[in-house]
Amino acid sequence: MSTETSFVTPATPLRAYASTADLAISPPSHREASDRARAVASPKDLRTEPAPVRFIIIALAVTFLTVFVVLPLVVVFASAFSKGISAYFSALAEPEALSAIRLTLLVAAISVALNLVFGVIAAWAIAKFEFRGKTFLITLIDLPFSVSPVISGLVFVLLFGAQGYWGTWLQANNIHILFAVPGIALATIFVTFPFVARSLIPLMQEQGTQEEEAATSLGASGLQTFFRVTLPNIKWGLLYGVLLCNARAMGEFGAVSVVSGHIRGETNTMPLLVEILYNEYQFVASFAIASLLAMLALITLVVKTVLEQRLDEGQTPRDDPRDH
Amino acid sequence: MTIEVKNIVKKFGAFAALDNVDLKVGKGELLALLGPSGSGKTTLLRIIAGLDWPDAGEVRIDGEDALGHGASERHVGFVFQHYALFRHMTVFENVAFGLRVQPRAIRRDEATIRARVKELLDLVQLDWLANRYPSQLSGGQRQRIALARALAIEPRILLLDEPFGALDAKVRKELRQWLRSLHNEIHVTSIFVTHDQEEALEVANRVVVMDKGRIEQIGSPGDVYDNPATAFVHGFIGESIVLPVEVTGGSVRLGGRTLNIAADGAASGASKLFVRRHDMQIGPAGTGSLEGAVRHVRSFGPIQRAEVALSGGEGKTVIEIDAPRDRELQAGEIIGLQPRRYRIFAVQE
Numbered sequence: 179m180s181t182e183t184s185f186v187t188p189a190t191p192l193r194a195y196a197s198t199a200d201l202a203i204s205p206p207s208h209r210e211a212s213d214r215a216r217a218v219a220s221p222k223d224l225r226t227e228p229a230p231v232r233f234i235i236i237a238l239a240v241t242f243l244t245v246f247v248v249l250p251l252v253v254v255f256a257s258a259f260s261k262g263i264s265a266y267f268s269a270l271a272e273p274e275a276l277s278a279i280r281l282t283l284l285v286a287a288i289s290v291a292l293n294l295v296f297g298v299i300a301a302w303a304i305a306k307f308e309f310r311g312k313t314f315l316i317t318l319i320d321l322p323f324s325v326s327p328v329i330s331g332l333v334f335v336l337l338f339g340a341q342g343y344w345g346t347w348l349q350a351n352n353i354h355i356l357f358a359v360p361g362i363a364l365a366t367i368f369v370t371f372p373f374v375a376r377s378l379i380p381l382m383q384e385q386g387t388q389e390e391e392a393a394t395s396l397g398a399s400g401l402q403t404f405f406r407v408t409l410p411n412i413k414w415g416l417l418y419g420v421l422l423c424n425a426r427a428m429g430e431f432g433a434v435s436v437v438s439g440h441i442r443g444e445t446n447t448m449p450l451l452v453e454i455l456y457n458e459y460q461f462v463a464s465f466a467i468a469s470l471l472a473m474l475a476l477i478t479l480v481v482k483t484v485l486e487q488r489l490d491e492g493q494t495p496r497d498d499p500r501d502h
Numbered sequence: 503m504t505i506e507v508k509n510i511v512k513k514f515g516a517f518a519a520l521d522n523v524d525l526k527v528g529k530g531e532l533l534a535l536l537g538p539s540g541s542g543k544t545t546l547l548r549i550i551a552g553l554d555w556p557d558a559g560e561v562r563i564d565g566e567d568a569l570g571h572g573a574s575e576r577h578v579g580f581v582f583q584h585y586a587l588f589r590h591m592t593v594f595e596n597v598a599f600g601l602r603v604q605p606r607a608i609r610r611d612e613a614t615i616r617a618r619v620k621e622l623l624d625l626v627q628l629d630w631l632a633n634r635y636p637s638q639l640s641g642g643q644r645q646r647i648a649l650a651r652a653l654a655i656e657p658r659i660l661l662l663d664e665p666f667g668a669l670d671a672k673v674r675k676e677l678r679q680w681l682r683s684l685h686n687e688i689h690v691t692s693i694f695v696t697h698d699q700e701e702a703l704e705v706a707n708r709v710v711v712m713d714k715g716r717i718e719q720i721g722s723p724g725d726v727y728d729n730p731a732t733a734f735v736h737g738f739i740g741e742s743i744v745l746p747v748e749v750t751g752g753s754v755r756l757g758g759r760t761l762n763i764a765a766d767g768a769a770s771g772a773s774k775l776f777v778r779r780h781d782m783q784i785g786p787a788g789t790g791s792l793e794g795a796v797r798h799v800r801s802f803g804p805i806q807r808a809e810v811a812l813s814g815g816e817g818k819t820v821i822e823i824d825a826p827r828d829r830e831l832q833a834g835e836i837i838g839l840q841p842r843r844y845r846i847f848a849v850q851e
Binding site for chain 1: 551552553572573574575576577578579580582584586587588589590599600603604648651652654655
């Protein structure tokens, strides 16, 4: 049994041999042969374009990104601070601004929490079970991505509005959904639903059900299996989904705009307030709020990059050369 | 502990994975389920474990109805082909898992759990890997950890699904012997699934040969090799020469020529003659029931393997025979062949 570790070594000398062989068979008189040897030894050469082409392509990409991404970002912060730092902070300290921030955080907290639960359940169902209509369910999960957010908002107006299907009943029972927090939360949940489910489905499908089956056969209950085996295995993917879900929940404009009613100091979220302030020529205040959203975006980007690395690490093939 | 499987039927759509399977496993047995892929052997194992449910039939473990309980309540150790170790836990925690998820009332204290895990890691001779993660182990090591993990819950029975299937030939051989001696040590009733006949014959006390969702034969390794019950078993276990013959009232004919062998009570009609490669007696041309020209000879170890083109009949039938090296065969030589031991099975419609 102890012989197993001895299998680790042979890989290195083999690799060294391959590279010296490349040198050995490339005398200048055999150009073709040496070309072939080089192509085999370093396939990188085949993929590389000539230097000027490389330069132009990279320059194009950088210019494009600068004009369309970096510049607007700079403008947001420049405008926010155009009247000085104190103007910036007093704009953020306005009751209307504070109320918008609070509402945005509240709605994001509700929708992320619910989508976390629903997303995990949906991904679990799709990845671990075979059932009729599975493809249909996957398509359905993607629906919020393919529908315009304004339409998503309108759907809720049609359902809960005064002239909507349940409007009369809701009014009779004094339940406020539209133009109130529940409506905004519902619209946000709808728009952000795919993020968690979508980031988990491929991960869970790849991991299969064997570890869960092993846990069950060892006597673990369903909940123990989920919390001790499934959840630790999907945690990075789950965080990734939650992060994107949160970013979208805080930044959502279209759907929320339709259902919010724009009641100042009550149902305005941060993106809505940005638009209102801008239309009232309060540029500093408008861009101050916008800068908060931009910072959220930057933080999201950084965390996302870190998470993606963790996910990659988690998915690198586990079968090393020693596997036998 | 005993296992009893009665009239199990399992269908996946129109495909019958298990077709009325009956099986009894005695206390302390080490049983092999042997068959080609798609023969239903893994499905049967998963049904016994509670990871799959039959459409009809009964499973009894120690006389007690098992189908009324889920996998988590059956106390069955299951070892998966691809190990299924918990990738985010150390080897130690993997083995401890079954002990840690026990209901609070019967869960042992931390010190007892640690001692038990240590004991199991010693048993599989891998105590020095306790703090590694599964991704840092070789395949053979992972498989032994998977076994230790399954044994941690003191299972009533142990089920192994292609336990050596993902390992390379050398490690597989070592682990086979190791599993045998482990079984001699702990004596837990075990069933393992394999498609490798050598593995089944070498490791198991009893072999169950399956094909197309049915059990073809149950017997000791010697039994299934020497006395195959069906044409499938004869063809699947060991290397056989198969010749299409016609049985008419006690005489056996091959391509219009009567062979000098008894029909052994085989029914009249189209049949197949099965002969082990080493059961063909070689003689000079003109002797024996069959005659053929040696086309090619390869010698290795104690035997020579010859390709022989049978003469007579319209088909150019080529067979491979194994002969001892005391009589060297030459390519081109005409030899006589007489089956020493053989079986005749009717061709099924």
